[in-house]
Structures are given as structure tokens and as C-alpha cells.
Amino acid sequence: xxxxxxIQKVLSDRGVLSRRRAEEYIREGRITVNGRRAEIGHPVYxxxxxxxxxxxxxxxxxxxxxxxxxNKPRGWVTTTSDELGRRCVTQLVEDLEARVYPVGRLDKDSxxxxxxxxxxxxxxxxMHPSHRVGKTYRxxxxxxxxxxxxxxxxxxxxxxxxxxxxxxxxASVLVLEKQPDRTVLxxxxxxxxxxxxxxxxxxxxxxxxxxKRTALGPLRLGMLQPGQWRELRKTEVAALRNxxxxxxxxxxxxxxxxxxxxxxxxxxxxSRHKKAAPAGARREExxxxxRRDKQGGLRFAETGRGRPAGKNSGKAPGKTSGKVxxxxxxxxxxxxxxxxx
Numbered sequence: 001x002x003x004x005x006x007i008q009k010v011l012s013d014r015g016v017l018s019r020r021r022a023e024e025y026i027r028e029g030r031i032t033v034n035g036r037r038a039e040i041g042h043p044v045y046x047x048x049x050x051x052x053x054x055x056x057x058x059x060x061x062x063x064x065x066x067x068x069x070x071n072k073p074r075g076w077v078t079t080t081s082d083e084l085g086r087r088c089v090t091q092l093v094e095d096l097e098a099r100v101y102p103v104g105r106l107d108k109d110s111x112x113x114x115x116x117x118x119x120x121x122x123x124x125x126x127m128h129p130s131h132r133v134g135k136t137y138r139x140x141x142x143x144x145x146x147x148x149x150x151x152x153x154x155x156x157x158x159x160x161x162x163x164x165x166x167x168x169x170x171a172s173v174l175v176l177e178k179q180p181d182r183t184v185l186x187x188x189x190x191x192x193x194x195x196x197x198x199x200x201x202x203x204x205x206x207x208x209x210x211x212k213r214t215a216l217g218p219l220r221l222g223m224l225q226p227g228q229w230r231e232l233r234k235t236e237v238a239a240l241r242n243x244x245x246x247x248x249x250x251x252x253x254x255x256x257x258x259x260x261x262x263x264x265x266x267x268x269x270x271s272r273h274k275k276a277a278p279a280g281a282r283r284e285e286x287x288x289x290x291r292r293d294k295q296g297g298l299r300f301a302e303t304g305r306g307r308p309a310g311k312n313s314g315k316a317p318g319k320t321s322g323k324v325x326x327x328x329x330x331x332x333x334x335x336x337x338x339x340x341x
Contacts, residue, residue, distance in 0.1 A: 004043030007033065010050065015066075015118025016057055018101050021080070025052065065119040066098050067237050069219065072114040073226040078105045089114060093229055103127060107195055112137070112213035113221040116229075122241070126216070131244035132190040136215035137197050138176070141206040145175065145183040149204045153187065159199035168193070168200055182209075217243035 008022040017025060023040055025031050031038040032051045044050065050057040072078065076087045080101050089102055093116060103115035103123045117123055126133055154173045160166035169191055177184035187197060198208050214221050218239045224230065232240075234254045242253075 002046050004045050007031065007038055007042040007044050007050065008040070009120065010044045011052075011057070012120030012123070014057060014059070015099050015101070015120075016052060017080075018123060019120065021101070064098065065122070066096065066100055066117060067119065067122070067232040068093060068096070068100055068116040068229050069221075069224065069232055070114045070116060070229040071221060071224045071226050072106050072111055074109055074111045077108050078102045078114065089116070092227055104192055105194075106213060107198075110211040110213070111226065112211075113216055113219070114213070115216065115232075122237070125241060125244045127192060128244075129191050133217045133240070133244050134188050134190055134215070135192070135213060136186065136188045138210075138212045138214050139185045139187050139197060139201065139208060140210040141183050141185065141201060142181065142209045143183065143206060144178065144180055145185065145206065149206060150175065150185075152204050153200055157200055157203040159193070159196065159203050166193075168196065171200070186214075188215075216240070 007026070008019040011017045011022045011031075012019045016022075022031070026038050026040050026042075029037050030053050033042055033044060034049050035051075038050075050059070070089060070092060072089055072092075076089050076092070079088050080090045082088050086108070090100070093100060098118050100116040100118050101123075103117055103126050106112065106114055115123075115126065125131060150173050154171055156168045156170055158165055158167055169189070171190075172186075172188040174186040175183065176186050187200075189196060193199070197211055201208050219232070219236055238253050
């Protein structure tokens with residue numbers, strides 16, 4: 001006889017609800033098993049009928065796992081539905097055939113990199129604090145920042161509320177821009193406490209004006225615009241899994257064909273974290289007058305038609321390579337260029 005599986009895991013693996021959200025639904029009496037109200041940890045056997053809000057959950061056949069990177073805009077809430085009628089991030093990926101849910105949270109006033117998936121195991125791997133997957137933020141504060149404040153943020157601060165002590169783990173803090181009334185910091189943390197960055201800054205007397213997540217582990221947001229999304233590549237998913245595993249348990253990265261994946265914005269992915277395009281793609285880009293920069297992004301090659309910019313592209317105006325337009329070099333040993341025709 002097949003072993004039962006807890007209902008939260010079933011719903012998470014099917015991409016219906018995250019485990020935490022499934023527990024909330026169960027407490028509210030919105031989930032049933034075989035017509036009876038479910039309980040947290042309810043065992044589910046093959047053939048059982050699960051319904052959420054009266055709608056049966058399809059259980060047949062293997063599902064295709066989806067891994068989506070979204071640039072969450074400010075003003076959107078990180079949830080699948082909202083009782084107050086606020087805009088939810090899942091509305092930005094409604095074009096997907098499968099249902100996905102957010103991995104972790106970004107508060108309503110924050111923006112940047114947010115993962116969505118229907119793979120419950122992957123989501124748990126990314127969110128569990130014991131796996132220490134780094135989260136990097138670009139933080140703009142409304143004042144100058146002292147060295148003591150940076151040191152405190154790096155070492156750990158007390159963000160506890162109502163007299164409860166709660167010390168954050170060590171963080172990485174870099175000053176990117178510094179002005180008398182404004183400072184831009186880059187902060188990397190390995191925890192996921194509620195509104196942690198804002199509470200950390202508040203603890204040292206800093207007011208956050210803007211908060212943007214720019215990276216999750218090895219994955220960077222790149223040039224993805226607010227409200228746009230794209231599907232992760234196999235190499236990116238594997239790299240994220242490896243970031244959450246001990247060194248001895250990491251999996252080899254799959255081979256990547258280098259082809260851009262289409263997102264809801266209708267264009268291929270040319271984000272900065274991409275390393276290189278295959279030779280065939282580079283030849284096609286060069287034929288159209290494009291070249292790639294060091295980050296792998298596309299740039300129009302203004303010098304030379306159908307070729308990347310060469311060494312002479314950076315010379316000052318008025319200097320030439322010594323070649324005469326319209327002339328071809330003569331045969332070896334001749335004293336001048338050979339006339340055309």
C-alpha cells in the first residue's frame with residue numbers, strides 16, 4: 001500500500017499553494033479531502049479527492065516545473081490573492097499555463113528580483129534559513145551613513161519588537177553612493193525575516209527611501225524591467241540549488257545551449273548575467289551590425305557594416321587607417337594600389 005503524503009506537501013508539489021499558504025487555508029476551512037474538512041498534516045492517499053474553495057485539484061500525470069524570475073514593481077503585494085483588492089504579483093504572470101506562487105516575499109513598497117515557481121521542493125530550498133542563500137539589496141536611505149552605522153549593520157543589530165530581542169546574523173554592507181542627504185548601500189543577508197532590511201536600517205537610525213532586491217544567490221536581476229518576467233535557464237536553476245547545498249552535495253551544471261528564452265515582454269533574454277552566445281548566434285548578430293559587450297549585452301556596432309567594432313573604432317576624429325576608400329591593394333611587389341575594374 002502506498003504511503004500517505006501530507007496535504008500541505010501535495011498542494012505545494014502540485015503548484016497549487018505554498019505550504020505556509022496551505023496551512024492558512026486549512027485553518028480557514030477552505031480545503032477538503034474526499035468532501036471532509038482537512039486538517040494540518042492530513043494524510044493524502046492515491047485516489048483521494050482534494051478541493052480548494054470547492055474546486056477540485058487535478059492530481060493526474062506529472063507536472064512540468066516552472067521557474068520564473070520577475071522584476072516586482074513597487075505597489076504590488078507578494079501573494080496569490082488579496083482580500084483588500086490590492087494588485088498581486090501573480091497577475092503579472094497570468095499568461096503562464098501553469099499556476100505558480102512566489103518564493104519568499106517582497107513587501108508592497110519594495111521592488112526587484114522575485115522568484116515564482118510550482119516546484120515546492122525548490123521553493124523550500126530557497127526559503128529555508130538553514131540553507132543561507134544570499135539575498136542582495138540596493139538600499140537608498142535619506143541621510144548620510146556613518147562608519148559606525150555600517151559596522152553595526154554588518155555585525156548584526158537587534159530588530160526585536162515589543163521588548164523581544166532578535167539579533168540579525170552578520171551581513172555584507174557596501175557604500176555605493178554617498179551624498180550629504182542621501183546614501184546608496186548594497187546589503188547582502190542570508191536570512192529572510194519579515195521586512196528585515198527596513199528593520200535593520202531603522203535599528204541604526206536610518207530611514208529607507210527605496211529598497212530593491214538585485215540578486216538571489218548567483219542569480220542577478222540584470223536589465224529585466226519592472227513588471228517583466230522571464231523563465232530561468234536550466235543552468236540558473238541548478239546554480240540556485242547548488243547555492244543552497246553543502247559543497248559535497250552540489251550537482252554538476254547542465255550544458256546550456258545559450259539561446260534566449262522568451263518572457264511575457266516578448267523579447268529574448270539579454271540580461272547581464274548571461275556569459276556568452278553560441279558562435280552561430282554571434283555570427284548572425286554581427287551580420288546585423290551588433291556586437292556584445294563584456295557582460296554579454298547587445299550593442300549596435302556603429303563602425304563597420306555587418307561586423308563588430310574593431311580596434312580603429314575608438315580613434316579620434318580625423319585619423320584614418322591609411323586605406324584609400326574605393327581602392328584595393330595591388331599585388332605583392334607593386335608600388336601602389338590597383339585601380340578598380
